[in-house]
Amino acid sequence: MRKFRFRFLNSLFILLFFVFIALIVIIGNLFESFVFKGSSENTLQTMWSTLVVTFLIGFLFTVYMSSRVSTQLTRPLEGALKVANELANGNFKARTYEYQMDETGQLSHALNILARNLQNMTSSYEMQQNRLMTLIENMDSGLILIDAKGYINLVNKHFKETFEVEADQWLNKVYHEAIPFTELSSIIEETFMIEKTVRKQISLPIGIEIKHFDVSGAPILVNGDKLTGVVFVFHDISEIKKLEQMRKDFVANVSHELKTPVTSLKGFAETLLDGAMENKAFREHFLKIILEESDRLQSLIQDLLDLSKLEQAHFSLDWQKVDVCQLAENSILIMKKRADEKNITIDFSSDENAVISADANRLKQVFLNLISNSINYTPPGGKIRITVTKQGETVKFKIADTGIGIDKEELPRIFERFYRVDKARSRNSGGTGLGLAIVKHIIEAHHASIKVESEPGEGTSFIITFLKERK
Structure with a gap:
């Protein structure tokens, strides 16, 4: 804007300069022909000097007034242009001075309103983004986001900690090249193909142990049909699986521990009924075994009851x-x-x-x-x-x-x-x-x-x- 005004004023001043020269010549000749006709050389020289000085003062005054008016006219436009450039560069805090409410003042006012609205929208967007990223980074499940081309765009903190990977190992890489787990790659591929939610339980070797995950994959659709990517959430269910296995082992162990003495009791009781009762030595021996197995069964049941009481939330001690x-x-x-x-x-x-x-x-x-x-x-x-x-x-x-x-x-x-x-x-x-x-x-x-x-x-x-x- 300044360069344009400078070039414009230069052109205008050159034009005015030649106009003033032409006016000096024309007016001087008219004065010399009619007003100062027959005057001496000194008078004519004084007339021409006065005319030149007068027109020079007029020219300089015209230049000064033109520059002043030009500055007043272009300053709001320069401010508006500067703010527009700042907005284009992403600086939504930029503002311009609002002059009198003419056309340029209205333009400045409109630009300031636009800047405020953009700043509010950007602040709101950044706040929502920060909240979303905070939620994603601190959620108690692993999360991975893959775009429509198969590139990994986001891996949250829990996922990196669980799978023991660094962000740069997977980010901005194609999933089937970055992810070393064939079973997981198959689930991702299935989600891309059917464009529907997929949920499966998988077991993956992480470090020196096998971890169990409940994996949920969902497509990200725009306008209901255009696939823009997929998101996967990983719930670590290793502890649940461990507890489930412990429950199964506990039931199996209890069944086995109960079965052994019960089998002995039944076997010796049947032997006694089949005729061994008549023999005193056998009878005493078998009854002694039955008593021992009964004590063992009673001990097991008592231990199970004690353990059950100890594990109850309202269990209390007699301090x-x-x-x-x-x-x-x-x-x-x-x-x-x-x-x-x-x-x-x-x-x-x-x-x-x-x-x-x-x-x-x-x-x-x-x-x-x-x-x-x-x-x-x-x-x-x-x-x-x-x-x-x-x-x-x-x-x-x-x-x-x-x-x-x-x-x-x-x-x-x-x-x-x-x-x-x-x-x-x-x-x-x-x-x-x-x-x-x-x-x-x-x-x-x-x-x-x-x-x-x-x-x-x-x-x-x-x-x-x-x-x-x-x-």
Whole structure:
């Protein structure tokens, strides 16, 4: 705009300059012919000098007024042009000065309104985009967006963390080249082909483990028919699958554990009815086995009931002051007969006044379970060492045996229901496989912690740390 005004004024001033020269010549000749006819050379020279100066002043005044008027006329247009260029470049905060409300003022006002509307629309759009991206990035499911050409446009944070990938590994790449999972590529291809929602459950190897996903794929359609891309949401259902498998295993284990004593009871009862009852030795032997299997069945049912109570949300403990030393001594006395039968020595030492807030009956159940396990897995002639020590605001109970020990890979599973390190030894000893699961629940209910240390062939240690005061 400035260049145009400069060129225009230059042309105008040159034209005016020649017009003024022509006027000076014409008017001077007229004055010389009629007004100053017969005048002296000095008079004529003075007339021409006056005429030139007068017209020069008039020319300069005309130039000044033309520049001033031109500036007043073009300034609003320059401001409007500058704002228009800023808007075109995406700067919607630009504004122009609104002059008097003539045509140029109205143009400036209209441009300012347009700029404000564009700024409001852009701010609203950016806010919605930020909200959407925040939602996508923080959602508890993986999300991947693929355009109509098959290029991956978006991968959210949860997806990257779950699949252990970096953004640049997949972004802006064709899905069947970037995604290493054939099963997942097939689902994406199916969604593109049928242009309908697809939902499937798949298992994929992620790192060193197999993860299970519920995958939902949906086409993105514009105007109801034009496909612009597809979006996929990945729900990690690995924990659900694990719980489902645990439920199946639990039902299978319970069925097996119940079936064994029931089969024995039925078999020996039938044998007695078939004539063995007449033989006193057989009768006493079979009845003794029936009694043992009944006790085992009763023990299993009682453990199942205890475990069920411990897992209930409204389960509560009978909190009271408990002397851990005295409770441990009582538990050892109860189990001493079984230890003597295997010639196992139980050593016990304790700090004085090891008192905590706890449920005495539940704590006794923990000690009996742990001592029983140590006796079961310690060979004849072995030793069990039990200590109770005070450490600041905590009391530690430790039981260490010289038993068969536990392999390192089996340690994380020993608190699972029905899990046995040595299945044959556990069943022969009458164990139900629920003892350590019950121990763990009771310890957690007391806000305590339990740790296991073991070496195969050397023995196992269980260390429980109690708080002296209830949380």
